[in-house]
Amino acid sequence: MSYADILRAVKQNENLQVLGENVSRIKKTAKGEILLELKKAQTGITKEYREEIVKILGDQAQIRSLTQEITVEVRDLDDITTKEDIAQAIRSEFEELRLFSVECIKSIRPAYAGTQKAIISLHAQEAKHLLAAQKIKIGWSNCRIREKAQLKKCFRCLDCYIPPSIPHAEYEKILDDLVKDAMTTTPNIIAGDFNAWALEWGSKNTNLRETLFPQQNQEEGIYYREEVAHAPEITEQEVVQAAERFENSKTPGLDGIPNRALKIAISYHPQPFSDLYSRCLREGVFPKIWKVQRLVLLQKPNKPAGEPSSYRPLCMIDTMGKILERIICTRLENHLEGDGGLSDNQYGFRKKRSTLDAIKKVADSFVPAYLSFFGRGVSLYDIRFLVR
Incomplete structure (x- = not known):
């Protein structure tokens, strides 16, 4: 069934009229699937809606329910605690989680001082009960319960390598397909070895990849001058x-x-x-x-x-x-500080000289001129160099 056929069948069914009232948005994913976003107040009955849609569409479409999950950490477990021990303690401690499954425990990892840490993934509503308790007795240990911080991915990353051996026509087809795929998601990051420029990547123009990256001479890998003046040996x-x-x-x-x-x-x-x-x-x-x-x-x-x-x-x-x-x-500093080097009136960027020395020299020159009634001018410059 196409996207339009599935959407039409779901919207026209009388048993799903209540579903339509609780849907906040309908989106088409990058793979052409339908995504129905429910209002927050109705997220607890996602399973019922899913079962009703399955009855209507049958085997003509694959139905999945996406619910918010929270990752929880259980810390301070002793070294011999197993997943079964954790599951049994959770089922015994929380009436709302009496159907807790061992499969929700993703891993148990070593922690500090001979302890262990369990990583549990639960639906948001179920995780709230664990997080509200903050602690749970597992074996002889009072274990802390914390929510695991998850970094949100704000970019879709496309990573690829296009070998230089493939024909140019195939190379262009790969680029076209990649551009079409990238346009379905935003924002995105495209990174790879394309061996070419393309307008789609933000380049100034689109060129054949063979002309963009010519073979580099081995000598170009070093910084050198053809004529080198004699330099004293380094001691x-x-x-x-x-x-x-x-x-x-x-x-x-x-x-x-x-x-x-x-x-x-x-x-x-x-x-x-x-x-x-x-x-x-x-x-x-x-x-x-x-x-x-x-x-x-x-x-x-x-x-x-x-x-x-x-x-x-x-x-x-x-x-x-x-x-x-x-x-x-x-060596450069010693040469510039020697005879014929920097002017004696330069105080910036020099060893054992500061702004105070420059002020003192100006003051020493100003006082005799003031006392002898002869004027003397002072020019101050802020010189900056641009090296290309």
Whole structure:
């Protein structure tokens, strides 16, 4: 039967006139099914409506009743408690749950201090009785009852991979089918390796996938210059001093090497590291692997877990790359602080100089000029650089 045939048969039946009065909305799902949403006051008689619809449609359609379920946690169970023990205790304690089934207990998991935790899924009306009690006696233990927090899914995620070996015609058909499927749900997230641009994904244009991602030369994977000026060899002392500036407690990058272990290795055998870094300067290479970052999401305090804005992203890079950056930075600072480097009148972003030093210099210059009745002007600038 089609969607229209099923809807017509249900609406025209005299025995379901009461059902029509209690339906708040009729929707067509992405799979072409009919979804009847009842008013909240009538959710307790969903089973009766389902049985009546089954009598009308028979084997011509599959009928399912969707009811709200709540996941409940039962904590502080002893180590030998079984599902049967939990079910028996619930049936004995609650008259409303005398038909409680063991199948409602989804799992029993180890918890702290040798205890266990049971996960139970119940209809909303049945779960209210358990949650209202807050505790239940199971065996010798008084077990706590809590509602398990569930993250609501606000997106439908479509994940796919389209191999480059399939013909272009088949590739276009897959994209068309995926777009049609995505249009039936909103909002949605589409993620995958499509090997192409398409207007449907928000790209500027639609191109053949073969022309969008040309084969990359291996040399393009490294950052380098063809002509490299001579750079002094990096000494072992420079490597050791740069490594000591990183705290042991800092989180490692993608290589997973803790800072403490790396610093110990450098302190005992600094020569291989100095040779490696000297070669990087000599060849003008910064290895690409040291630029690959490990993303860590930290939840902000008092923010809901289901919101993307509730997390603070941190990108962790390998300390090996940080050490090379620190050595180069130290050399640049020493060069700029030397003769012919930065002006003596620059106080911003320099070591052992602050705003107070700049104010003091202005004051020292102003007082003699004021006392000698000669005017002197002061110009203040806020200069910002845009590097492209």
